[in-house]
Amino acid sequence: MFVASAFAASAQDAAEATHSETGVASEGAHEAGFPPFDSSTFPSQILWLAITFGLFYLFLKRVVLPRIGGILEVRRDRIAQDLDQAARMKEEADQAVAAYEQELADARKKANVIGQEARDAAKVEADAERQQIEKDLDAKLAKAEERIASIKETAMKDVGAIAEDTAASIVQELVGGRLDTTAAKAAVKAVKQ
Numbered sequence: 001m002f003v004a005s006a007f008a009a010s011a012q013d014a015a016e017a018t019h020s021e022t023g024v025a026s027e028g029a030h031e032a033g034f035p036p037f038d039s040s041t042f043p044s045q046i047l048w049l050a051i052t053f054g055l056f057y058l059f060l061k062r063v064v065l066p067r068i069g070g071i072l073e074v075r076r077d078r079i080a081q082d083l084d085q086a087a088r089m090k091e092e093a094d095q096a097v098a099a100y101e102q103e104l105a106d107a108r109k110k111a112n113v114i115g116q117e118a119r120d121a122a123k124v125e126a127d128a129e130r131q132q133i134e135k136d137l138d139a140k141l142a143k144a145e146e147r148i149a150s151i152k153e154t155a156m157k158d159v160g161a162i163a164e165d166t167a168a169s170i171v172q173e174l175v176g177g178r179l180d181t182t183a184a185k186a187a188v189k190a191v192k193q
Contacts, residue, residue, distance in 0.1 A: 163188045
């Protein structure tokens with residue numbers, strides 16, 4: 001047992017020595033409290049805080065911020081290019097619309113001209129046909145008038161002879177005497193005029 005108690009005592013001495021070297025109080029001494037709140041360790045904590053902050057600041061300044069700046073610059077350039085491209089495309093679209101509207105107006109004008117030419121040509125053709133028909137009708141009318149005049153003349157010759165015969169017959173029936181043919185011709189001729 002002596003060996004066991006000696007071993008336990010040397011283990012306790014070693015534990016106390018270990019705790020004093022690491023800065024941690026032994027189990028019996030709990031008076032110091034939580035090390036970050038211990039005022040005796042503030043200077044070393046502030047030193048390490050300043051070193052850590054300085055390293056973090058340098059890391060941010062030399063690595064992170066240039067990368068973020070580069071990303072922002074690339075993004076700004078891309079947005080500017082996209083805006084320029086959009087403006088160029090809008091201008092091209094406006095030019096295409098203007099060209100389309102101009103072509104449409106030209107096509108309408110051309111269609112109106114073609115329509116007017118077709119109307120004029122149809123009018124000229126209709127006038128020519130009308131004049132030809134009028135000439136044909138005038139010729140037919142002249143032939144018909146000539147024919148009517150010849151028929152009328154023939155009929156009038158016969159009417160004169162018939163009127164003379166009729167007048168002579170009426171006078172003979174009414175008067176009972178015979179009418180002279182020259183007197184009958186003169187009476188018919190006087191009525192005709």
